[in-house]
Structure formats: C-alpha cells, structure tokens
Amino acid sequence: MSASTAPGAPASGPIVELSAVTKDYPLGKLTVQALRGVDLRIERGEFIAIAGPSGSGKTTLLNLVGCVDVPTAGAVRIEGQSTSELSEKQLTTLRLHKLGFIFQSFNLVGVLDVFQNVELPLLLQGGLTSADRKRRVAEMVDKVGLTPQTRQRPNELSGGQRQRVAIARALVTRPAIVMADEPTANLDSGTGGAIIELMKDINRTDHTTFIFSTHDANVMGHARRLVELVDGRIAADHPVSEAA
Amino acid sequence: MRMLLLVAWRNLRQGGRRTLLLGLALAMVTGLLVFLLALSRGVNVSMTRAATTLSSGHVNVAGFYKATPDDVAPLIQGVDALRRIATENTEGLVRVLDRHRGWCKVISETSSMWVGLHGIEVSEEDALFEQLTMAAPATYVKGDPAKARPSEPRRLSEPGTIMLFRSQADRLGVQVGDQVTLRTETLRGQSNTADLTVVAVADDLGLMSTWAAFVPKDAVRSLYGLKADTSGAVYLYLDDIDRAPAVMAHLREVLTEAGYTVMDHDPQPFFMKFETVMGQDWTGQKLDLTIWRDEVSFLTWVLTAIDSVSFLLTGILAVLIAIGIMNALYIAVRERTGEVGTLRAIGMGRRRVLALFVIEAMLLGLVATSIGAALSATVALIIDAVGVPLPWTAARAIFMNDHLSLVVAPAHLIGAVAAFTIITGFSAFWPALRAARLPPITAIHQTE
Numbered sequence: 001m002s003a004s005t006a007p008g009a010p011a012s013g014p015i016v017e018l019s020a021v022t023k024d025y026p027l028g029k030l031t032v033q034a035l036r037g038v039d040l041r042i043e044r045g046e047f048i049a050i051a052g053p054s055g056s057g058k059t060t061l062l063n064l065v066g067c068v069d070v071p072t073a074g075a076v077r078i079e080g081q082s083t084s085e086l087s088e089k090q091l092t093t094l095r096l097h098k099l100g101f102i103f104q105s106f107n108l109v110g111v112l113d114v115f116q117n118v119e120l121p122l123l124l125q126g127g128l129t130s131a132d133r134k135r136r137v138a139e140m141v142d143k144v145g146l147t148p149q150t151r152q153r154p155n156e157l158s159g160g161q162r163q164r165v166a167i168a169r170a171l172v173t174r175p176a177i178v179m180a181d182e183p184t185a186n187l188d189s190g191t192g193g194a195i196i197e198l199m200k201d202i203n204r205t206d207h208t209t210f211i212f213s214t215h216d217a218n219v220m221g222h223a224r225r226l227v228e229l230v231d232g233r234i235a236a237d238h239p240v241s242e243a244a
Numbered sequence: 245m246r247m248l249l250l251v252a253w254r255n256l257r258q259g260g261r262r263t264l265l266l267g268l269a270l271a272m273v274t275g276l277l278v279f280l281l282a283l284s285r286g287v288n289v290s291m292t293r294a295a296t297t298l299s300s301g302h303v304n305v306a307g308f309y310k311a312t313p314d315d316v317a318p319l320i321q322g323v324d325a326l327r328r329i330a331t332e333n334t335e336g337l338v339r340v341l342d343r344h345r346g347w348c349k350v351i352s353e354t355s356s357m358w359v360g361l362h363g364i365e366v367s368e369e370d371a372l373f374e375q376l377t378m379a380a381p382a383t384y385v386k387g388d389p390a391k392a393r394p395s396e397p398r399r400l401s402e403p404g405t406i407m408l409f410r411s412q413a414d415r416l417g418v419q420v421g422d423q424v425t426l427r428t429e430t431l432r433g434q435s436n437t438a439d440l441t442v443v444a445v446a447d448d449l450g451l452m453s454t455w456a457a458f459v460p461k462d463a464v465r466s467l468y469g470l471k472a473d474t475s476g477a478v479y480l481y482l483d484d485i486d487r488a489p490a491v492m493a494h495l496r497e498v499l500t501e502a503g504y505t506v507m508d509h510d511p512q513p514f515f516m517k518f519e520t521v522m523g524q525d526w527t528g529q530k531l532d533l534t535i536w537r538d539e540v541s542f543l544t545w546v547l548t549a550i551d552s553v554s555f556l557l558t559g560i561l562a563v564l565i566a567i568g569i570m571n572a573l574y575i576a577v578r579e580r581t582g583e584v585g586t587l588r589a590i591g592m593g594r595r596r597v598l599a600l601f602v603i604e605a606m607l608l609g610l611v612a613t614s615i616g617a618a619l620s621a622t623v624a625l626i627i628d629a630v631g632v633p634l635p636w637t638a639a640r641a642i643f644m645n646d647h648l649s650l651v652v653a654p655a656h657l658i659g660a661v662a663a664f665t666i667i668t669g670f671s672a673f674w675p676a677l678r679a680a681r682l683p684p685i686t687a688i689h690q691t692e
Contacts, residue, residue, distance in 0.1 A: 100590075107582065107585075
C-alpha cells in the first residue's frame with residue numbers, strides 16, 4: 001500500500017482524526033502519561049493552534065499527527081488511514097508526501113544552503129524533472145521572501161529567516177497538513193508575528209491545513225480554532241473568536 | 245544521490261580536524277601498501293629478469309641423462325633436433341638458444357667457490373649482454389682500479405675464457421686478465437680441471453648471480469667430456485611471458501608424440517631434481533620441461549615474505565583504521581542525531597540515512613586513499629628512477645638487485661584504493677545502521 005495514495009481514504013471528512021488517543025512514556029520505573037484519551041477532529045484547511053502549558057502534551061500530539069510516533073492506545077487517522085496500521089516504510093512515505101514539519105529550532109541541514117534545504121524533500125520524493133524542481137523551489141523561496149538569500153547557509157541567516165526556510169521546506173512538497181511545533185518560540189515577537197502571518201497567508205491561498213502548538217497568547221490570537229491541552233487532556237476546543 | 249554526495253562532502257569538510265586526521269591515516273596506510281606492493285613487484289621483476297637472463301628461458305626444454313641407474317647428468321642429446329622441434333611448435337617465439345649446464349669449483353690463488361656453469365655461444369647471447377652491465381673495477385679490484393683491464397664479455401667466444409660476477413671476483417680476489425682453475429668430476433667420476441682467463445666481471449644480478457658463471461660451450465664440453473650435439477637446456481623466449489605455462493604444456497605433447505620420453509612436470513629448478521632422478525631405475529635420456537618460475541621456485545620465499553609482511557602490516561593498520569573510522573562515525577552519528585531526526589521527519593527513509601553515512605565514509609576513503617596512493621606511487625617512481633643503491637650484500641641478495649627497484653603497477657594502485665575505500669565503507673556500516681535505526685521521535689528529541 002502506498003501511503004501517498006491512501007486507497008480507501010474518504011475524499012471528504014476530517015483530514016486528521018484522533019480517537020481516544022493515549023500516549024505513555026516510560027521514565028525510569030515510572031510511566032508518564034503524555035496524552036490521556038484525546039479525541040480530536042481536524043478538517044481540511046483549518047488553521048488550528050494547540051495551546052497549553054509545558055508538559056501538557058502539545059508536542060506529543062503533534063508528533064502523533066506527524067507520524068513520527070505512534071499512540072500507546074487509540075487511533076490516529078490521517079485522511080482516514082490509521083497510522084498504527086502502517087509499516088515504518090509507509091509512515092516514511094506518508095510523512096514525505098502528505099505532511100510538512102516546522103520545528104521550534106528550525107532543524108535545517110547546516111551544510112546545505114537555502115535553496116538546497118528547500119529542494120531536499122523534492123529530491124527525496126523524486127518524480128519531477130530537474131527544471132520543474134528548481135522552478136518550484138525558486139517559487140517557494142520567493143514566497144517566503146528569501147530570494148536574495150538563496151545561496152546562503154543557515155548559519156548566515158537570522159532566526160526569522162531560518163524559520164522561513166523551514167516553512168518553505170515544509171510547503172515545497174505541497175503537503176495536505178503542516179505541523180509546526182512552537183514555530184515562534186525562538187523568535188522575537190515581531191518576527192514571530194510575521195511568521196504566523198506568512199503561515200496564515202499560505203493557509204488562506206493554498207488551503208493547506210496548519211496545526212501549530214504555542215503557549216504565546218498573541219500567536220493563539222491568529223488561529224481560527226484553539227485546542228487547549230491540560231495534563232494530556234483537551235480542556236477546551238473552540239473557535240478563537242469565542243476565546244477572545 | 246547528488247544531494248547525498250553533497251551533504252556527505254560538506255559534512256566531511258565541516259568535520260575539520262577529525263576528517264583531516266582520519267584522511268591522513270587512510271592515506272598513510274594506503275601509501276604504505278602501495279609502496280610495499282611496488283617493492284614486491286620490483287623484486288618480482290628483478291627476479292624474472294635475473295632468472296631469464298642467467299639461468300632460464302621463459303620455457304626450458306632440458307633433461308637428464310643416465311649412463312647407469314646410479315648416476316645422472318643435466319644433459320640433452322641431439323640438441324639440434326630438439327631446437328628445431330621446439331622452434332617449429334612454439335607460438336610467439338622471440339628467440340631460442342641453448343646453454344650447457346654444469347657445477348664446478350672455481351679456484352683462484354687466494355680463494356675458491358662453487359658456481360653453476362653456463363656454457364654459452366656468444367653469437368646467440370646478444371640479449372644476455374644487453375641485460376648485464378659490467379662492474380666498475382673500483383667495486384671489486386683490490387689494487388689500483390685505474391690499472392685494471394676493462395671487461396670484454398664478447399671475448400667469451402674465445403676458448404678458455406670465463407665471465408664472473410662482481411661478488412665472485414671480489415671473493416676470489418681476481419680481476420679481468422687473471423687466471424682461475426675450474427675443477428669438477430666428469431660423467432665417469434674422474435676429476436677434471438681447466439684453466440680459464442677472466443675476460444669480464446659483470447655487476448651482480450641479485451642472489452642468483454652469486455653462483456652463476458659464464459664460459460664458452462666448449463669449455464663445458466671439454467671439462468665434462470661431452471659430445472658436440474649435447475647441451476644442458478634449450479631456452480625459449482616468448483613475446484608474452486605469461487603464456488609460458490601454455491607453451492610448455494603444448495611442447496610436452498609435441499615432444500611426447502615425437503617419441504621423446506618426457507618427465508612429469510616438477511616445478512623445481514633442475515639442480516634440485518638430481519637426488520630424485522639419481523634414485524630412479526632407468527638409463528638413457530629423459531626430457532624435463534620447465535618454465536622460468538620453476539627454475540627460481542627456491543627464491544619465491546622472498547616474494548612470499550615481502551607480500552606476507554605487506555599484507556600483515558597493512559592488515560593490522562587497516563583494522564586499527566577501521567576501528568578509528570567506526571569510532572569517529574559513532575561520534576558523528578551522536579552529534580548529528582538531530583539532523584537524522586529532521587531528515588527522517590521530512591521523509592528520508594532508513595536506507596537513505598544509511599547511505600548518507602556510508603557514502604560520507606567512502607567519499608573520505610576514496611579521496612584520502614587516492615591521495616595516499618598517488619603520493620606513494622610518485623615516491624616509489626622517484627626512488628626507482630634515482631636508483632638508490634643497496635649497501636648490504638644480504639639486501640642485494642634478497643631484493644635481487646644492486647639497487648632498490650620499485651615497480652608501480654596500475655592494478656595495485658586501483659586495488660589498494662578500492663580495497664581501503666570498501667574497508668572504510670564497511671567500517672561505517674554499523675554506525676550508519678545505528679543512525680538509520682534511530683526512531684525519528686528519539687532523534688528529534690535529541691535536538692530539542
């Protein structure tokens with residue numbers, strides 16, 4: 001089965017669905033329950049913030065949706081496909097074709113320049129001609145406003161510029177879902193705001209689903225839906241206008 | 245692949261001192277192996293040259309003659325007919341000649357020594373005189389070298405002459421123009437002597453020249469009381485020495501069909517077969533066909549020793565380097581766990597992660613070993629061109645030459661580079677596998 005095609009996946013319905021998801025982590029002789037029976041439906045094109053204090057399970061939830069981890073119990077479905085039923089190879093394919101990641105620490109490949117970092121997922125995907133691939137990368141780099149920095153390496157960029165590269169890398173494969181784990185945590189408020197605006201703009205124009213975690217009230221204000229986690233449970237789930 | 249190579253190359257460059265030290269170690273070990281292989285090859289070439297100059301053709305049609313079951317002589321009868329058959333049935337034949345073989349004591353006024361006699365016909369031996377260089381009198385003459393007569397090897401066409409090698413002349417205390425006495429036993433068991441004049445002293449050709457001396461054929465015939473149509477061996481020289489075994493096999497069939505009795509092939513020099521043949525209960529003539537390598541088989545221990553030392557030494561160093569590479573890559577994997585996690589999270593499969601680290605190691609291996617091999621080959625070629633003299637007799641004997649001979653074979657270069665690149669790749673495999681097996685979540689957490 002190819003995760004990229006996800007046969008049997010419903011054309012409509014939630015793009016992400018968590019059903020009674022529990023995630024336990026062993027910590028020495030203890031077991032830490034990071035998530036406790038979480039139920040969540042996320043529709044296509046949503047711009048959703050996961051909020052909560054440190055240790056509330058935000059990152060764990062994103063990791064489960066991002067298919068870099070599997071639940072201890074319950075089910076995580078991406079376009080109707082349960083991630084627990086997928087092999088390691090299928091999960092890798094799913095991440096490559098359907099998901100995009102934006103990390104708090106940017107996580108760029110230090111030895112590659114801006115263009116090459118953005119090009120990397122497309123090279124892993126294959127299927128495009130060299131010219132098509134380069135055109136798409138150039139468009140994406142332009143979209144995040146880094147054309148002048150195309151040949152610079154991450155250590156030559158500011159924090160905001162690095163996060164823009166990370167966004168371009170996450171979006172270049174045109175994924176259905178982009179996960180962003182505290183994307184503004186390492187940025188000043190002005191830069192952070194600009195990054196969120198960029199993500200929001202892409203969400204509006206490309207209808208890409210964005211799920212991002214944050215504990216910054218300003219950032220939460222940009223989301224259209226806010227899910228609040230406390231001690232591994234969903235404490236609140238509502239449109240942002242209501243929260244405000 | 246292009247991206248993997250790019251990442252690998254840039255990570256290596258970023259590795260700085262670690263990359264430099266590992267590369268240096270790889271280059272040094274490869275260079276050492278290339279140098280030792282060049283030495284081995286040099287000895288091999290020297291041995292081939294010495295053997296095919298002094299005591300053997302590429303293929304030899306020799307034999308033993310037994311007048312009674314209890315004696316044996318290294319003789320072939322009817323040598324003209326044998327030469328004709330061999331010439332007509334040898335493909336790629338460049339030249340043919342025959343030499344008498346003998347074993348006698350050479351006695352000077354001050355010393356004596358045993359030598360193997362080679363009875364030659366000067367008109368057939370242009371190649372011999374091209375290969376040999378005459379020794380400078382200063383290297384062996386006890387008195388004033390300026391007063392020494394020059395060597396005249398072609399005077400071996402005159403009766404009663406002998407050509408010695410430098411170490412022999414030195415030991416016997418003779419020079420060109422001096423007389424020596426040869427003493428041996430005839431086939432009938434009688435003692436016989438001959439007085440000969442030294443007409444030439446040649447430079448040594450390694451160990452083999454310490455017991456070889458050249459005289460006219462007639463000198464051997466008269467010393468042993470032999471007929472005119474006898475000889476010791478017919479030497480056949482081919483355009484391709486590697487075809488010698490095939491030519492020998494073919495000649496065995498031809499000579500057997502022609503009615504000759506041919507002994508089973510025994511890959512030893514003729515003088516090591518005396519005891520065996522002497523104990524055999526037959527009389528008359530039997531032919532013994534050999535190739536050049538058989539005639540120097542007693543010397544191949546030198547090559548075996550050099551090769552063994554080379555491979556043992558480089559093997560030990562290769563293991564040490566492999567451990568070093570594994571250790572360095574384990575550290576690199578630990579340092580780059582976050583990068584691995586990121587790559588896995590964005591969709592890089594385990595095989596590609598594995599390939600990334602293995603390619604990185606192999607790239608280092610390829611570049612470092614190529615540099616090491618190229619530098620070592622250059623040094624070897626320079627040393628060979630300069631002709632560094634070997635000061636010790638033992639060294640000259642072992643290396644079959646007066647000077648250090650190093651021959652760089654392209655196949656050895658390619659082989660050494662390929663071998664160490666592959667070893668480097670294998671060394672990287674386990675650390676790379678560890679990286680590939682890292683769950684993305686673990687790797688990502690490492691960064692955070």
